[in-house]
Amino acid sequence: MLTMEHLFLYWNKLSGKVKQAEHILLLSDFDGTLSPIAKKPELATLPELAKTRLQGLAQIPRLTLGVISGRNIKDLQQKTGINDILYAGNHGLQIEYRDIHFRHPVTSTIGEILSRVDYDVKLVFANIEGVLVENKGLTLSLHYRLADETQIEEITRIFNSITAPFVSSGKIKVTSGKKVYEVRPAVDWDKGKAIEFIVQELGFKNKPLVLYLGDDVTDYDAFRATNKLAGISIYVGQENINISARYFLYSPEEVSSFLEKLADLFASPQSELKNKYDSDTTL
């Protein structure tokens, strides 16, 4: 049976893999992974230290860095604030990186459906405190982190009744995450499919070593895709053998330490020597 191991306990083995890889594709979720979960999505921020470390990693030619999130891509770019890295928004329905400009051909009616759900939900929940609706164009989130515990059942029931007609007509699907329901177009596309697409689009002769970090249900598809690509899947949270990630880190703070460890691998005296040797031989 597969088990989940704390990443730092296996760092020797994993760092060897990273050092040997011709190219590394480091992809991370944002909320709850790079940024601690905030009470409201707009309050989430990328801690300065993690940002500095990501900026450092973004400079490494042998590594491609990307952030993939349920947020819309503009919001994600703004929250992350790092130039020239890959961004995937709306759970991978939109991907932007250099000359990659991808938008999944979801049904043209999705915008209209989400507007209707948005309108109905806002109307119905106007009197229930702590429910936030976020229409992100291609997906919609209903956050209930701030709602009273006793009202969650009722919120769920009402939300389901609003979305049910569109779910049964095959237009949308509803998934749940940490104190959030996500309305997504009913297409066969998720963060896992997005990773496979990204790997293909980057067009490396040999497959890159994929490292994926995530903390929530929509990341599970990404873990499976990463495992299939013989990559390193990392769950952020308490060890949980029901999740298919091979490794775990407890918190965004540990993720930040991981980013530092990773950066150190590229700055080690050994790799500097190698660079020096390489440049000497080209003289």
Ligand SMILES: [Mg+2]
């Ligand atoms: Mg997350």
